[in-house]
Amino acid sequence: MTDLQRVAVIGGGVMGNGIAQLSAMKGHDVRLVDVSQERLDSALASIGTSLDRFVKSGKLDAGDRADVLDRLRTTTSVADAVSDVDLVVEAVLERLDVKQAVLAEVVAHAPVAAVLGTNTSQLSITAIASALGDEAHRVVGMHFFNPAVLMRLVELVVGLETSPETLARAEAYAASLGKETVVCRKDSPGFLTSRFSAILRMEALHMLEEGLATPEDIDKAVKLAFNHPMGPLELGDFNGLDTYLDALTGLHAAHGERFRPPVELKNMVAAGRLGRKSGRGFYDHSGS
Ligand SMILES: CC(=O)CC(=O)SCCNC(=O)CCNC(=O)[C@H](O)C(C)(C)COP(=O)(O)OP(=O)(O)OC[C@H]1O[C@@H](n2cnc3c(N)ncnc32)[C@H](O)[C@@H]1OP(=O)(O)O
Ligand SMILES: NC(=O)C1=CN([C@@H]2O[C@H](COP(=O)(O)OP(=O)(O)OC[C@H]3O[C@@H](n4cnc5c(N)ncnc54)[C@H](O)[C@@H]3O)[C@@H](O)[C@H]2O)C=CC1
Numbered sequence: 001m002t003d004l005q006r007v008a009v010i011g012g013g014v015m016g017n018g019i020a021q022l023s024a025m026k027g028h029d030v031r032l033v034d035v036s037q038e039r040l041d042s043a044l045a046s047i048g049t050s051l052d053r054f055v056k057s058g059k060l061d062a063g064d065r066a067d068v069l070d071r072l073r074t075t076t077s078v079a080d081a082v083s084d085v086d087l088v089v090e091a092v093l094e095r096l097d098v099k100q101a102v103l104a105e106v107v108a109h110a111p112v113a114a115v116l117g118t119n120t121s122q123l124s125i126t127a128i129a130s131a132l133g134d135e136a137h138r139v140v141g142m143h144f145f146n147p148a149v150l151m152r153l154v155e156l157v158v159g160l161e162t163s164p165e166t167l168a169r170a171e172a173y174a175a176s177l178g179k180e181t182v183v184c185r186k187d188s189p190g191f192l193t194s195r196f197s198a199i200l201r202m203e204a205l206h207m208l209e210e211g212l213a214t215p216e217d218i219d220k221a222v223k224l225a226f227n228h229p230m231g232p233l234e235l236g237d238f239n240g241l242d243t244y245l246d247a248l249t250g251l252h253a254a255h256g257e258r259f260r261p262p263v264e265l266k267n268m269v270a271a272g273r274l275g276r277k278s279g280r281g282f283y284d285h286s287g288s
Contacts, residue, residue, distance in 0.1 A: 001172060001176075002173045002175070003086060003172075004087040004173045005086055006084060006086050007020075007023045007028045007029070007085060007086070007089065008033060008082045008085045008089070008110075009030060009031070009032050009033065010034075010081070010088060010102055011033070011093070012032050012033070013043070013091065014277065016034070016043065016089075016092075016119075017044075018050075018144070018147050019119065019144055019148045020032040020047070021047045021050060021068070021148075021149055022177055024068045024071040025051075025054075026178065027176075028176070029071050030071055031073055031080075032072060032074045032081075033074070033075055033078055034076065040075075040076070043074070044074065047069075051068060078106060079105070079108075082106050082109050082110040083109055083110070083111075085114050086111075086113070086115065087173060088103075088106050088110060088115070088117065089117045089119055089142055090102055093246070094120060096123055096128065100128060100132075101131075103118070103129075104131050104132065107132055112135075114138070115140065115170060115173070116135075116138045117141070117170060117173075118141055118142065119142055120143070121194050121243065122190040122194040122247045122250045124159070124187055124188075124254075125141045125162065125187045126159040126160040129159050129160075136159065136161035137163040137166060138163070139166070140157065140159070140162050141155070141156060141159070141187075142154055142156060143156075143191060146239050152180050153193075154174040154180075155181070155191055156170050156181050157183075157187060158186070160187060188254075189250055189251060189254035190254065190255065190259075194247060195251070195255075198251055201233075201236055202248070202258075203232075204218050204232040204236075205265055209263070209264050215233045215282045218232070218233060219233050219234045234282070236275060239275070240274055241268055241273065241274050241281050242269050245261055245265055245269045248265070268281065276288070
């Protein structure tokens with residue numbers, strides 16, 4: 001059982017819209033916040049498409065679709081969104097200073113009992129929480145996976161100040177979404193999962209730079225040899241190459257040379273080839 005009924009998700013991008021949708025599908029009252037109304041409009045469009053897929057495959061009653069949308073409202077005001085919530089899930093871009101500023105604004109307007117989850121891919125939970133002084137015990141890493149509506153895991157990450165009560169409430173919320181959890185009990189950048197995925201994608205990029213094979217064959221090798229649903233380059237396009245570069249930059253700073261971002265990736269991000277969200281990455285997505 002979770003007492004976290006009212007949820008605010010901050011950031012309506014790839015992850016935020018999925019976390020908001022899933023929460024509303026599981027009966028939570030959800031407020032989705034973004035600085036950009038345009039991003040909120042496209043988040044609602046993505047959520048509508050995803051709900052249609054669930055209806056089409058028989059996993060959601062057509063009659064329940066409208067109820068899910070009724071439980072979800074969007075706003076550009078953090079103060080308005082968090083005033084009565086039990087939980088905030090921060091899913092803005094992967095920058096420490098931005099996450100700290102967003103959570104500081106949340107703390108100024110949210111009830112004192114609200115749990116503060118961050119969906120960071122790899123940043124230190126302790127560093128994010130350090131901006132909140134005595135409220136740091138309320139912060140916990142809640143790392144979802146893309147697409148959040150389908151992936152089975154939420155990785156929970158305990159910062160130095162995270163209280164046992166905060167962790168227990170985060171676990172109950174993840175269970176209410178039907179997710180399995182793993183707990184990374186020591187706050188270390190990249191936790192468990194992002195260190196694994198970064199290494200695989202780094203190797204794929206190095207193979208590409210070395211001219212060993214086409215992107216298609218590098219992905220095919222991983223998919224068919226190891227039964228992964230997507231290859232590492234395909235997954236990079238799916239998640240967003242800018243987000244991936246931000247994550248590698250953080251892992252490089254924390255763990256050293258083995259995570260140095262490849263030049264190929266930096267060039268692609270500089271050129272605006274961000275993957276699916278910009279229409280082009282390792283692959284052409286202009287038609288999808
Ligand atoms: C960066 C980080 O910090 C952390 C991360 O997120 S790392 C990335 C983690 N994510 C992954 O590794 C994803 C790997 N890929 C996959 O698991 C799968 O490719 C996938 C689940 C995304 C899609 O599955 P697929 O079999 O390849 O494609 P597809 O046939 O389109 O979809 C399968 C089913 O899911 C449904 N589906 C797919 N995406 C959906 C969505 N967003 N909403 C609703 N339904 C969806 C489809 O409608 C389809 O349903 P039916 O079987 O009933 O027809
Ligand atoms: N893309 C992925 O596969 C995954 C990403 N993550 C993490 O989730 C977080 C979000 O990533 P994505 O959704 O991919 O990014 P994204 O770039 O798709 O979305 C980020 C959103 O945050 C909004 N935003 C920026 N500053 C804001 C602010 N101050 N207040 C409110 N909204 C603000 C932006 O307008 C944008 O819509 C990052 O920390 C990322 O590392 C975690 C798991 C998987």
